[in-house]
Amino acid sequence: MNSNTGSADSRQLAMTGRFDSNAQLQHGHAAGASPQPDELARDISAAPAAHRGDSLEARLLRRLLGGLGNPPIEFQLLWTGERVAPIGTRPIGHVRVKDRRTLLGLLRDPQMRFGDAYSSGQIEVEGDLVKFMVTLFQIFARTDARDSITSRIGGWLRRPRRNTLAGSRDNIHRHYDLGNDFYALWLGETMAYTCAYYPTAQATLDQAQTAKMDHVCRKLRLGAADSVAEAGCGWGGLALHMASRYGAKVRAFNISKEQIDYARHRARQEGLQNRVEFIEDDYRNITGRYDVFASIGMLEHVSPENYPELGRVARRSLTADGRGLIHSIGRNRPEPLHPWIERRIFPGAYPPSLGEMMGIFEPWNLSVLDVENLRLHYALTLRHWLERYEAALDKVRAMSFDENFVRMWRLYLAGSIAAFETGVMQLFQVLFTTHENNRIPLTREFMYPK
Amino acid sequence: MNSNTGSADSRQLAMTGRFDSNAQLQHGHAAGASPQPDELARDISAAPAAHRGDSLEARLLRRLLGGLGNPPIEFQLLWTGERVAPIGTRPIGHVRVKDRRTLLGLLRDPQMRFGDAYSSGQIEVEGDLVKFMVTLFQIFARTDARDSITSRIGGWLRRPRRNTLAGSRDNIHRHYDLGNDFYALWLGETMAYTCAYYPTAQATLDQAQTAKMDHVCRKLRLGAADSVAEAGCGWGGLALHMASRYGAKVRAFNISKEQIDYARHRARQEGLQNRVEFIEDDYRNITGRYDVFASIGMLEHVSPENYPELGRVARRSLTADGRGLIHSIGRNRPEPLHPWIERRIFPGAYPPSLGEMMGIFEPWNLSVLDVENLRLHYALTLRHWLERYEAALDKVRAMSFDENFVRMWRLYLAGSIAAFETGVMQLFQVLFTTHENNRIPLTREFMYPK
Numbered sequence: 001m002n003s004n005t006g007s008a009d010s011r012q013l014a015m016t017g018r019f020d021s022n023a024q025l026q027h028g029h030a031a032g033a034s035p036q037p038d039e040l041a042r043d044i045s046a047a048p049a050a051h052r053g054d055s056l057e058a059r060l061l062r063r064l065l066g067g068l069g070n071p072p073i074e075f076q077l078l079w080t081g082e083r084v085a086p087i088g089t090r091p092i093g094h095v096r097v098k099d100r101r102t103l104l105g106l107l108r109d110p111q112m113r114f115g116d117a118y119s120s121g122q123i124e125v126e127g128d129l130v131k132f133m134v135t136l137f138q139i140f141a142r143t144d145a146r147d148s149i150t151s152r153i154g155g156w157l158r159r160p161r162r163n164t165l166a167g168s169r170d171n172i173h174r175h176y177d178l179g180n181d182f183y184a185l186w187l188g189e190t191m192a193y194t195c196a197y198y199p200t201a202q203a204t205l206d207q208a209q210t211a212k213m214d215h216v217c218r219k220l221r222l223g224a225a226d227s228v229a230e231a232g233c234g235w236g237g238l239a240l241h242m243a244s245r246y247g248a249k250v251r252a253f254n255i256s257k258e259q260i261d262y263a264r265h266r267a268r269q270e271g272l273q274n275r276v277e278f279i280e281d282d283y284r285n286i287t288g289r290y291d292v293f294a295s296i297g298m299l300e301h302v303s304p305e306n307y308p309e310l311g312r313v314a315r316r317s318l319t320a321d322g323r324g325l326i327h328s329i330g331r332n333r334p335e336p337l338h339p340w341i342e343r344r345i346f347p348g349a350y351p352p353s354l355g356e357m358m359g360i361f362e363p364w365n366l367s368v369l370d371v372e373n374l375r376l377h378y379a380l381t382l383r384h385w386l387e388r389y390e391a392a393l394d395k396v397r398a399m400s401f402d403e404n405f406v407r408m409w410r411l412y413l414a415g416s417i418a419a420f421e422t423g424v425m426q427l428f429q430v431l432f433t434t435h436e437n438n439r440i441p442l443t444r445e446f447m448y449p450k
Numbered sequence: 451m452n453s454n455t456g457s458a459d460s461r462q463l464a465m466t467g468r469f470d471s472n473a474q475l476q477h478g479h480a481a482g483a484s485p486q487p488d489e490l491a492r493d494i495s496a497a498p499a500a501h502r503g504d505s506l507e508a509r510l511l512r513r514l515l516g517g518l519g520n521p522p523i524e525f526q527l528l529w530t531g532e533r534v535a536p537i538g539t540r541p542i543g544h545v546r547v548k549d550r551r552t553l554l555g556l557l558r559d560p561q562m563r564f565g566d567a568y569s570s571g572q573i574e575v576e577g578d579l580v581k582f583m584v585t586l587f588q589i590f591a592r593t594d595a596r597d598s599i600t601s602r603i604g605g606w607l608r609r610p611r612r613n614t615l616a617g618s619r620d621n622i623h624r625h626y627d628l629g630n631d632f633y634a635l636w637l638g639e640t641m642a643y644t645c646a647y648y649p650t651a652q653a654t655l656d657q658a659q660t661a662k663m664d665h666v667c668r669k670l671r672l673g674a675a676d677s678v679a680e681a682g683c684g685w686g687g688l689a690l691h692m693a694s695r696y697g698a699k700v701r702a703f704n705i706s707k708e709q710i711d712y713a714r715h716r717a718r719q720e721g722l723q724n725r726v727e728f729i730e731d732d733y734r735n736i737t738g739r740y741d742v743f744a745s746i747g748m749l750e751h752v753s754p755e756n757y758p759e760l761g762r763v764a765r766r767s768l769t770a771d772g773r774g775l776i777h778s779i780g781r782n783r784p785e786p787l788h789p790w791i792e793r794r795i796f797p798g799a800y801p802p803s804l805g806e807m808m809g810i811f812e813p814w815n816l817s818v819l820d821v822e823n824l825r826l827h828y829a830l831t832l833r834h835w836l837e838r839y840e841a842a843l844d845k846v847r848a849m850s851f852d853e854n855f856v857r858m859w860r861l862y863l864a865g866s867i868a869a870f871e872t873g874v875m876q877l878f879q880v881l882f883t884t885h886e887n888n889r890i891p892l893t894r895e896f897m898y899p900k
Binding site for chain 1: 588647648649650651782783784803804805808809811812813815816817818819820821822823825826827871872873876885886887888890892893894895897898900
């Protein structure tokens, strides 16, 4: 058994990243006499197995759930055969826990252990995983309003791993170099691995990804005479779109070798190699002056301490009437990324609050013209990804990804849908320009052509 | 002669609020051997008047202007009859200085003394005052990119006077209770004393003010069933518009007695007294739950230390799917309001950066949906105000405002136009909602009806 008890994380249940020890303490006290999960874990491991129709662990789990406001989730403890059902409400989720060791792990470090135990199959969730995750997030959101200061402090204590030049390379490699073939199975034609833009909720994934690129280009008022620097270009979809549909000249930077190889191949295929240059290098090494600076879905991998540096690069890259757009996952307030997501899925990632994002622009007197929050679009995008991912599982397995990976990736996609649907995560598009640029349209009607 | 030498402000020339001692020091050194203005002032006052075709003060002024990059402004020193013209460029502005004492004051504390000397007539600006101010702002903007950290620190050291409950009452009274008749001369029919919204640059002031109210109501998706809390309602224009055009029920708060009296009178006149309640009280005393929380042009009078309190009021005032909008003058980065404007025009005012504004929303997990920067609209609005003000000067004088006030108000309006046109000031509309609200439109097309 894991002897790592008493950590700050051990008082947290469920993978919300938002339910911190302080909030639960308050909630527990309000509800009566709920013990702390780490105390529970110590109790259980010290006590002999009790079987008076109801095991010790079942009773303790019930008490803990009571302290959490009786979430409508039923637990089934496979090693005792018991069910711990919510009191007074119909369960919306059913969780099967395989063994006592898994339950204890969950009580001790729920944020990490729920994801790992789900991935390894020691926890099964019956029914709709997305619905289950949405419900979890909603439950914990309710207990969440009061703890902003705690989470703010917590956010700074639990920083993700740093994105130095070398660190970034390592972090980006771990996620994006899983293989272009893997991502091609579920990202759709555009290979855009960022939030799409749904003109209507009925749009297909490919339509919405193309609409996103057009939405971005329109915001930037991209024209044929324009030069563009793109920081973090993924598989090159936007750069190629800007060149082929708008006639722009693009220099696109990315440190993922696999993505750059793929993007260069596509540029040659589409005959755009004279208009789009893909450069395997860090955004900090962008040189030259451009009419447009764009960065879609890279900021999540830039540590907040590097925001002023990113702003410096944007400022020095822009002509006097240059326009910039940064598109990033964000938060309503500073909070660390969920530790399981940061550890297993996105090493080094951090989604900033809008206030934190201003650390990019304010030091350089860059002028923010427009901010749009597209969080519901990311929920739709992720639903399309998950659907395609599930449909392609045979192919994923054939690529020699093991069952642990298959389940881990499903939980990541399902949990992300829930995070965007419940308002735990945001998606910000920030349009900006130099402080001296007066060549800006009076209204935003041009973004919505008739 | 004023013996108050050596203050931090004394090294700053011109009323930009952005040209701080450090920037000038750097600039001066780069240009060669420019002495500091306060040293110049001491030199002059100690030295006997020199008249070898070129007085000492003229030569020192020329050296100082050289250190500032030779701005294209010609000075005429009326007590010596000399002209100090820019070298190598045609002057775009002509400044007549009446006496040596005024020049010394200007060198010592330019930020305060320029405005005061202009108001008293000891300084005359020949030609287009707005153009002159725009040029001044542009000159100093160029030397400005490097001093962000200094100005950030400076911003916190030079805080405006605090807006406690009692302090706010006093500060608001000084500006807004100058008399409804005075404002009625130049604000137009709507009596809206905030940035208008110009669907096209050709719109009239009244059209643009009405368009602004509709733009705000559309963003908030205001409907007939909605209740509204308005924090800082001015002369009541928006509240009455929301009730008469959208059928909403509005409770509007303001601590200016004159404004509230005027607004109540209008409500009775328009038969809206059952739909709109005007309350002479501080926004911090708003009670109840509403579908909409709106605050247009009040934030400038809320000290940044009170932003979390404003957010708390907004959060507790909103239903679960409530929407809010805060409209405020702002900055690209934290900086104090120009000291002359703060002292003579807007006591206690502070225009925040977008990052600072997030101090309203982030502590309460409020979700920012949309930010729009309307700074060019404020330049247009102010141009209309100044035009009307100049046309109504006979009436202003008949209200027993003296010539000093007349000139002070002109400088305030002209300088504000310049501030918005040169990007020194911004205007932010921030649309937000509760973190749990999912009843938000997918796109912003609804803001731009066809």
